[in-house]
Amino acid sequence: MIKVEFLGPIDKMPIEMEASTLADVSAKLKEDSTLIQWLDKCAVALNDTMVNDLNTSLKDGDRVSILPPVCGG
Amino acid sequence: MELYDGPLDIKEIFCRWLDEEAHSNYGAYIPFVGTIRAEDDIEALSFDIYEPVLREWFDTWQEKAKALGASVKMAHSQGDVPIHTSSYISAVFSPKRRVALELIDAFVEDFKANAPIWKYDVKNGERIYAADRSTPMYGSGLLA
Helix, strand or coil: CEEEEECCCCCCCCEEECCCEHHHHHHHHCCCHHHHHHHCCCEEEECCEEECCCCCECCCCCEEEEECCECCC | CEEEECCCCHHHHHHHHHHHCCCCCCCEEEEEEEECCCCCCCCEEEEEECHHHHHHHHHHHHHHHHHCCCEEEEEEEEEEEECCCEEEEEEEEECCHHHHHHHHHHHHHHHHHHCCEEEEEEECCEEEECHHHCECCCCCCCCC
16 A cells, blocks of 8 residues: 655645556556546655656555656756 | 744854854855745745755755764754844854855755745735646655
8 A cells, every 4th residue: 555645736645556657656646536536647756766767666655656747046 | 953833033043053153163154045025915825844854854954964074053943034134043163154155056956846845924814825836846746
């Protein structure tokens, strides 16, 4: 089981799911209509390190963070 | 890297950083300060920060600066920051001006694009995500 958390303005509680790669996470999140507006502009971190490969493998207890567009300063 | 609740005490931070590097033999100190302007009837801006990724982003920049013989520092606010107060200060120290001028430009631009900080307008006490001023981080769209 892995945990997916949604940061900043995405108004959604963390969810847990079975997933062996980020591609699995993508497939499951696409089923959620409330996330359609976010996925194409969000970056992804795995256990607080930014990742950029859908084939990234996941293990039990991993935490995936969804990071929407930013504007610091 | 320093995070504070509410507006920054810019004078204290600026002077403390100056003192910290007083004997480091840097010839240039270039700060950048971000101050909340009164526009679009906002009372304040408000910020959310994801600290673990921000620290990793900042550590990468410290390494880049170190490779140039320079040093970067930054402080940012969390929560509400009223108009005409400041939410951000960053600075570069380097032996000579050219490295500092180029580094502060690159650092601040990458900060705007990739530091995990979310901005909200505060109007009538309500936080409204500044979607139109926000930038997708590097690698965005991976899960789309």
